[in-house]
Structures are given as C-alpha cells and as structure tokens.
Amino acid sequence: MSRRDQGREKEHWGSSVGVVLAVAGGAIGLGNFLRFPGQVATYGGGAFMIPYFVSMLIVALPLALSEWALGRNGGRRGYHSQPGVYRAAGGGKTFWGVCGGLCSLAPLVICMYYVFIESWCLLYALQYLGGCLKPLGLGFSLFPSLDAGLKLNDSASYEAFFARFVGMSGGDGSLFRDIFSSPLLLATAACALANFALIYCGIAKGIERFCKIATPLLLLCAVLVILRVATLGNPTGVAGQSFVDGLGFMWNPTRPLLDESGAVVGQASVWTALANPEVWLAATAQIFFSVSICLCAITSYASYVKKDDDIALSGVTAVAANEFCEVALGGLMTIPAAIMFFGVAAAGNFDSTFAMGFVVLPNVFGLMAGGEFFGFLFFSLLFLAGLTSSISLVQPTVALTQEAFRWSRGVSVAATLTVNLVGIGIVCWFTKNLAALDSFDFWLANFTPFVFALLQTVLVAWVWGADKMTAELERGAKIRVPSALGFVVKYVSAPYLAIIFAFWLWNNLGARLAGIADDRAAQVSLAFIGFLTAALIVVSLKASRRWRREEEDAARTERSQNISATK
C-alpha cells in the first residue's frame, strides 16, 4: 500500500501556467513596487544593479531552483508540508522534519502582519474609488473625519492621516477603542477571511484560479500607472523635475557629493558604491526577500506539481516574472512620480516602504490630474500583490496541520485562521510606531529566512545531494539545467550567503537586542514567536513520528506480501 493511499490528500495544479503565476504572484509583493526603487535610489542607483544581478545569479536563482526540486521531490512522496519535504530529502531523519517545522514559522507569522498591510491597501483603493465615483454622484469617503485635514502639497498632513489611520498616533490599542468607527479592523478581518477562503477552495480551484486572474491584473494596473506617470511631462514646471529627471535620480550610477552647505563638491563613482559592503548587503537582501527564498511558498507550491511536469523552466519563469515586476515596472513608477512633484525633497522617504507608499504617493495622486483613478489602480495593484503573496504564506501551514493531524482541509484552515487571528490581534493592538509589525518583520522576514536558507543549502547540497537536486530539476524539464548548478549551490551560494548574513547580523542584531528590554510590544511579539516555535516543534515531531510509523507499516505489509507471493 502506498503512503498516499493511506489517506493523504492528492492535489495537483491544473496547468504549468497556473503554477508559474501562483509562484510569481507569491513572490511579487509590496517590496517590488515600494522597497526596491527606494533601495536603488539610496544605494548608488545604476551601480546597485551590479551586486543585485550578481546576487540574483549566485543566490536567488540557484536557491529558488533548489526549492522547486526539494518541493517536487517531497510532493512525489506525498508530502506537501515543509517538515515532510525536508524529511523526504533528509533521508527520513526526524531532525530535518523539525527543521522544516521551524522553517514554517516565517510564513505563518509574516502572514499575520501582511494581512494588516493588505487591509491598508484595500482601504486606500476604496477611498480613491469613492473619489472616482464623485462625478457620477456615487462618491463616498471611508474616513470623512480623517481626510478632512488633508492638504495638497503638504506632506505633514498626509503623514498625520497615515499615522491616525493605522493607529500610530492613537497609541497601542487605539484601533480597538473605537471599533465600529474604524473600518481598518473590519478590513483586516475581511482580508484574513479572503485569504483563508481562497486556501479552503484548494490548490487548483482556489489559489490557481485566483492567481490566473490577479497576477495579470496587477501587471495591467502597473502598466497603466506607468503610462500615466510617463506622460505627465513636467507637472510643476520646476527645472529638474521631469520624468526623465526622476529616472535619472533613480538610475544614474554616479552621484553628486554635497558638502554641509549643500554645494556639489564632487562625484561618487560606480567604484565607490561597489566598494561599499552595505550596497552588497542591501542588494542581496532585496533580491533574497523579493524572490521569497525560504518562506516555504516555493516548496509548498512545487510539491503539488505532477511528477513529470517541468519545474526548471517554471522556476526560472517565476523568478523572471518577479524581476520584471521589480526592475521594469517598480523601477519606472514610484520614484520618478515622487521626484516629478516634490523634487529631491522626497528623497528622505525613499528608504521607507510605508512613507513612500502611504504618504508620498497619495500626495502625488492628490496633485495629479486623474489622480483618483490612478490612485485606485495603484492601491488595487498593491492589494492584489499583497493578497497573492499572503495566500502563498498561508498554504504551507495549512498543509502542515493537514499532514500532522490528518485533519480535513476545512478543519486545518479553521485552526490556522484561529492562530493567525491571535497574531493579527497583536499586530493591530501594538500600533504605536507599528512596533509589533516591526518586530515580527525583523525576526521572521529578515533573520530567520537567512538562517534557514543556510540550513536548507546544507540539506540540499550535502545531505540530499546536489546531483539528486539536478536530477529532480531535469525530470520533465523544458530547458537544459546547467551542470554547474550543484557546484554553485554548494560552493558559491552557501559561503556568499554566510558572509552576507554575518555582515547583516553585525549591522542589525546589537541594536535590536538592546531595544527589547524597554519595548513591551517587542517582548509580547517575541513571547508569541516563542510559543509558536514550541508548537511547531511539537507538531513536526508528531508528524515525523506518524510518518515513521506509516513507513514501518508499509515495509511490514510489503514484506508479508512478498512472503505470500513466494509461497
């Protein structure tokens, strides 16, 4: 009797295009359109792209392909959860099952604050829609008291709006004090339910069907917004604030060096940027997080690919689609728009995703002709990007509870939703400086993916074997898998990642740890993360024990059948 016959669910993607759009949709998120342009502008413009593409070739692409191979290898054996996938590659060792369980922590927790951010995008989009409908007499405002204070061309008023909207200025618990007048909590709950409803509908009927519509739709929104920005000319009439000047601010590889009085005293060359280790760290971190390495999404989705379907070309296509959105679309949209309306004064917000997305750009749309419509398109684009990403983060946990407890999809979805609602509650409560969100983001979206990427590289390259990874990628492949891939994963990606991680720790860990003692939100967040870590260890141990028992039973049955056949 095969293991799958013993009750494990058998689900597959409906088409190869569907899985590519789902994986690409999972990777394309807010970071592509808001964080990437800011990083390019802050860290050397065109010069930033050299470490960025180097990191893509030696880290992101090899590790993404290794995740596709790991996932499909697990899926062929009937495993769709990270513990199952890791254990299948790790020779059935419980240690790797537990590592997989710990790796599942990142998507579980990231989803908790991603849903909150999604609800911001949804409400901003609806607010702009209300403005679009005003000429038809159907206009509405979700925040009449909040948006009354908005003044065009006044960044401070947009900043104040955002701070009140997300509860930063009201302090911890402010969103819950006036629950019925705050649409944000309702929108957050609606976004959480939408995520879990899509997961409940299943791989082909839920995730695939949705991503086949949402991913192309978000591309269309992005193209329309870029066309609008590119055809604005010079809306303020101020010299140096045209679309091309905006592009120049982002892409020029040489930067003017200013003295204290603001006078230009020289030029920072490409070599200055390349000699700065922080540029390499920023570029590697950007591509690493953008492709969603070690967030379980790729392995989980790849585990539902049929055993002889292509994964090599699908893997490259998913990375390419993410890069296209990030570089070709994200690179032409936000920073040129901000420079066109506010000049270099906007540059102070470029390294902050939230300030850029929810303060600077709404101000830009306020000043732009047809801004209500393009604001609606832009925030719809962010909402769709967020939703396709968050469903890819929910699926691994649902698969884990299904496999560990043999629960039906409905029960697993309900259990995961319950845990998520607790985490979402913590994020929505500690809104002062968005401290819980920041804490979750630091530990789960920055720290743990690095740790588990290193661990996963050890699993793939040394435990499972680079040759097996290559063989898995070659099965049904529509393209030739480079023979050097195994070597790159083993001797280039892993050491490079280790160096970057060590530098990242040196830069970030000390300050973060020092701040915990005085930060109640960080303490609660860490306690919650600790509780989830313990729970995931227990769940993955339980699942590993069940799998071992099933394997022993299957071996025993096979032996007795062989004996009967011999007699």
Place this chain on the structure above:
Amino acid sequence: MTIGGWISMTLAIGATTGLLSWCCWKITTTPDVTSDATDDE
C-alpha cells in the same frame, strides 16, 4: 539623466524583460510532458 543612467536602466530593464519574454516563449512553444503522477517511490 546621465549616459550612465540610461545605460544602466536599459540594461537592467532589458535583461529582466528579455529573460521573461524568453521564458514565456519557451513555455508556450515547448510541448508538455505530463503524467498523472499515480505512483509513489
């Protein structure tokens, strides 16, 4: 925008657009080798 800016933008956007276009072309022109994945190893 400097010449260096134009070059870096064109190369970056051209590379990602070219890669995605090549992938889409390969996906649409290469026939699938599908199976029902009914066996376990």
